[in-house]
Amino acid sequence: MSAQKFLDVEGLSLDLGGARILEDISFSLEKGRYLGIIGPNGAGKSSLLKCIGRLIKNFSGRVSLEGVPLSSMSERALARRIAWVHQTGSDSLPFTVREFALMSRYPWQKAIGGETAEDRSIIDRSLETADVADIADRQLNSLSGGERQKALIAAALAQSTDILFLDEPTSFLDYRHQVETLELIERVNREQGMTVLLVTHDINLALHGADEILAIKKGRMAWKGKSSELLEEGLLEEIFDTGFKSFTSDGQLMPYVAPGGLVR
Numbered sequence: 001m002s003a004q005k006f007l008d009v010e011g012l013s014l015d016l017g018g019a020r021i022l023e024d025i026s027f028s029l030e031k032g033r034y035l036g037i038i039g040p041n042g043a044g045k046s047s048l049l050k051c052i053g054r055l056i057k058n059f060s061g062r063v064s065l066e067g068v069p070l071s072s073m074s075e076r077a078l079a080r081r082i083a084w085v086h087q088t089g090s091d092s093l094p095f096t097v098r099e100f101a102l103m104s105r106y107p108w109q110k111a112i113g114g115e116t117a118e119d120r121s122i123i124d125r126s127l128e129t130a131d132v133a134d135i136a137d138r139q140l141n142s143l144s145g146g147e148r149q150k151a152l153i154a155a156a157l158a159q160s161t162d163i164l165f166l167d168e169p170t171s172f173l174d175y176r177h178q179v180e181t182l183e184l185i186e187r188v189n190r191e192q193g194m195t196v197l198l199v200t201h202d203i204n205l206a207l208h209g210a211d212e213i214l215a216i217k218k219g220r221m222a223w224k225g226k227s228s229e230l231l232e233e234g235l236l237e238e239i240f241d242t243g244f245k246s247f248t249s250d251g252q253l254m255p256y257v258a259p260g261g262l263v264r
Helices: 045-052 075-079 097-103 117-129 145-158 175-192 203-209 235-240
Strands: 007-016 019-029 034-038 060-065 082-085 163-167 195-199 212-217 220-226 244-247 256-259
Touching: 007 045, 019 045, 019 060, 019 212, 019 220, 034 045, 034 175, 034 203, 045 163, 045 195, 075 082, 082 145, 097 117, 097 145, 117 145, 117 175, 145 175, 163 175, 175 195, 175 203, 195 203, 203 256, 220 235, 235 244
Parallel strands: 034 195, 034 212, 082 163, 163 195
Antiparallel strands: 007 019, 007 060, 212 220, 244 256
């Protein structure tokens, strides 16, 4: 028996400014899976994620969640299912970490009544999960890039959805905070069962974190499969139009890759 579809994308195409950005993208994803979306710069990765999450609405095709078209959902209903973490780098958020997490509770709050005990409990748990409870009262614009990214993920967790969308979550981060951010995403996926869709330009990030990978090239779906299959002969070269070399070490389950032209 085949696995039940959770998220289903059918024939998704997008035109912007008279240019075709995405062309006939179709795939499905099971509940609780972690999908990495990769491809060259300008391939349409972020646009695809925004269409799926309905941040861009003027596309053709169909996106459904457990058989229900996302186009039929209200904004509040959609916000109860999908949480977003956009690229970090902004330092213009004049809120504390806790205030920002409270704002993410809006899909569940009544018009009157304000913060509830349940809100506080969920926020506390989310701050602990993201390891930012000790900086809960600090302004977001006072944090380092890595601290701020974990705070944004904490707010997404406080939104209490079952799907997490992330667009280049490790951009602008140093190596330590890249590792901490990726470990947090993997932990949320594995331990809380959240379905994760993550756009990244980093092939190794996708290889070593995601269950499945979707490759986009020139707006079209170039490949989708298990992460372990991405290193099949010639596949990366076909997607990125350059050669790659892989490297392994003792006890390493998955190789790391680098463009062949950078290996000396």
